[in-house]
Amino acid sequence: MSARSRFxxxxxxxxxxxxxxxxxxxxYNWPLFSYGPQTGQWLALDHSASAGPxxxxxxxxxxxxxxxxxxxxxxxxxxxxPGKRLWxxxxxxxxxxxxAAIVYMLSGYFTR
Amino acid sequence: xxxxLVITHGLLAFLLLGAITHQVVSAWAPVRxxxxxxxxRFRAVGSAHYVNAVIVLYLITAxxxxxxxxxxxxxxxxxMEMGHYWKSVGAFEIKExxxxxxxxxxxxxxxxxxxxxxAGDLRTRKFLTTLLAFIIWWAFLxxxxxxxxxxxxx
Numbered sequence: 001m002s003a004r005s006r007f008x009x010x011x012x013x014x015x016x017x018x019x020x021x022x023x024x025x026x027x028y029n030w031p032l033f034s035y036g037p038q039t040g041q042w043l044a045l046d047h048s049a050s051a052g053p054x055x056x057x058x059x060x061x062x063x064x065x066x067x068x069x070x071x072x073x074x075x076x077x078x079x080x081x082p083g084k085r086l087w088x089x090x091x092x093x094x095x096x097x098x099x100a101a102i103v104y105m106l107s108g109y110f111t112r
Numbered sequence: 113x114x115x116x117l118v119i120t121h122g123l124l125a126f127l128l129l130g131a132i133t134h135q136v137v138s139a140w141a142p143v144r145x146x147x148x149x150x151x152x153r154f155r156a157v158g159s160a161h162y163v164n165a166v167i168v169l170y171l172i173t174a175x176x177x178x179x180x181x182x183x184x185x186x187x188x189x190x191x192m193e194m195g196h197y198w199k200s201v202g203a204f205e206i207k208e209x210x211x212x213x214x215x216x217x218x219x220x221x222x223x224x225x226x227x228x229x230x231a232g233d234l235r236t237r238k239f240l241t242t243l244l245a246f247i248i249w250w251a252f253l254x255x256x257x258x259x260x261x262x263x264x265x266x
Contacts, residue, residue: 004226011219018216026209037182053185058178061212068216088236091220092243095213102209109202 010076012086016094018068022060023098027105031059032066114183118259121176125252128169135162136245139238163225166244167218174211177255181208188262200257207254214247 025031029046034056036049048054075082138159184204192201217240224237 007219008223011223015216015220019213022209022213022216035182037185053189055182055185057181057208057212061215064212064216088220088224088232089239091217091224091236092239095217095243098213099210103206106202106205109198109205112196112198 005081006076008088009078009082009086010072012088012091013072013075014068015092016090017071018064019095019098021067022064023101025060025063026102029056030063031056032062033059035059114180117176118180121173121180122255122259124169124173124176125248125255128166128173128248129252131162131166131169132241132245132248135159135166136241139241160225160227163222167222170214170218170244170248174215177211177251184258188258191262192258195261197261200254200261203250203254204258207251210247211251214244214251217244217247 031046033045034043034047034049034054035041035058036043036052036054038052039049041049043049043054046056046059075086142159189201189204220236221240221244224233224240228234228237
């Protein structure tokens, strides 16, 4: 498989897996790390800052990026030509579904 | 420092908005012959030339937004909650998730804008660009509304 085809498999897999993992990371709160903006604390996983709010956004991105990169690297290393079996539309369809699920999760803000 | 950062963030977001809007319109409704009026000229831009600019602008704007977000979280957000601006808070929450998901689209967006004659690739290119445009428009508007309610650094 050429480098171009491998990158196609990597990019489609990365976008799809990242979007799915990101949703679950937000829903179940799986941040790789947390940040307390008031105290400047960086904490591993989902520990709360000693004062003020705790931000998990950076940690959710890290969780999703690492998981997606690992899966995408495996996918583009598979023997044969996995690009022929992988529908490129997953690159936008899975993110659209993830966005819809996140909007539903946050719908409470719009119904108060 | 926060005011300079939020103004620069807004200006870069505006450039990004212009680039992606040109691109999405020309991707869905390209002009084949010579453009004669404003709308045709808007559609007639060389879409492929915008790809690298969109990616670089997205990364810089998102990074600056990520820095500003720390200040927003302990100032503007608290004020918006106290004022019961729930829809604006919710729109901003959605914005942060959209931007995070948009980051993951960039490698595929870059790849599918490379020259290709495959119909599936061209369709994926259009949908990825449209999704990215939706994300950028939402982020711009939600950020603008939040800044109008309570500007960072004010």
